[in-house]
Amino acid sequence: DAMVIQNPRYQVTQFGKPVTLSCSQTLNHNVMYWYQQKSSQAPKLLFHYYDKDFNNEADTPDNFQSRRPNTSFCFLDIRSPGLGDAAMYLCATSSRDSSYEQYFGPGTRLTVT
Amino acid sequence: ILNVEQSPQSLHVQEGDSTNFTCSFPSSNFYALHWYRWETAKSPEALFVMTLNGDEKKKGRISATLNTKEGYSYLYIKGSQPEDSATYLCAAYYGGSQGNLIFGKGTKLSVKP
Numbered sequence: 486d487a488m489v490i491q492n493p494r495y496q497v498t499q500f501g502k503p504v505t506l507s508c509s510q511t512l513n514h515n516v517m518y519w520y521q522q523k524s525s526q527a528p529k530l531l532f533h534y535y536d537k538d539f540n541n542e543a544d545t546p547d548n549f550q551s552r553r554p555n556t557s558f559c560f561l562d563i564r565s566p567g568l569g570d571a572a573m574y575l576c577a578t579s580s581r582d583s584s585y586e587q588y589f590g591p592g593t594r595l596t597v598t
Numbered sequence: 599i600l601n602v603e604q605s606p607q608s609l610h611v612q613e614g615d616s617t618n619f620t621c622s623f624p625s626s627n628f629y630a631l632h633w634y635r636w637e638t639a640k641s642p643e644a645l646f647v648m649t650l651n652g653d654e655k656k657k658g659r660i661s662a663t664l665n666t667k668e669g670y671s672y673l674y675i676k677g678s679q680p681e682d683s684a685t686y687l688c689a690a691y692y693g694g695s696q697g698n699l700i701f702g703k704g705t706k707l708s709v710k711p
Binding site for chain 2: 488489518520525526527528529530533542575585586587588589590591592
């Protein structure tokens with residue numbers, strides 16, 4: 486089945502230690518998104534790629550970076566995680582833009598110690 | 599800042615009860631409204647995408663309506679079952695070729711057998 490896969494499902498990192506979260510998709514969608522959801526909060530878009538075009542949300546901290554080496558893969562890099570970065574990170578894809586259905590992965594739960 | 603509100607935050611019902619929850623959103627420049635169901639440890643699953651005022655969509659026992667003029671959508675579940683237990687997220691889209699979804703915090707539904 487076509488799907489969105491996130492690895493790992495659970496990630497524990499130390500304060501200040503760089504961490505990379507991975508997302509892959511078999512849907513061949515050209516748009517990929519990264520969302521952050523903190524406890525009891527709404528998922529918040531960090532950035533998205535439309536093909537190779539990177540679109541950063543204005544309030545996304547510089548600590549968060551992303552890479553999309555090809556259509557299938559997208560990475561979220563957190564350069565120096567702080568305690569406030571502990572959250573669920575969701576990856577999603579869509580075939581065009583957000584007016585159309587977005588397909589989500591199961592998320593990566595990040596803990597910062 | 600666009601704000602999407604969902605109510606109630608959580609809901610506990612008995613098996614067989616019918617229930618509904620609300621999503622409210624700014625109606626200016628609105629384009630589309632998405633509903634997702636998110637079960638624990640799984641990927642958020644798209645239920646409906648609605649764009650037109652008066653839209654009604656149905657999938658099995660779940661249905662949704664949309665009022666774009668006043669900026670709200672209702673999600674109805676008829677005869678709730680334990681497998682309906684999940685968090686229900688709504689998200690509004692405001693257009694632009696690379697626009698993004700603005701999510702609410704979700705309504706967490708628990709259905710007791």
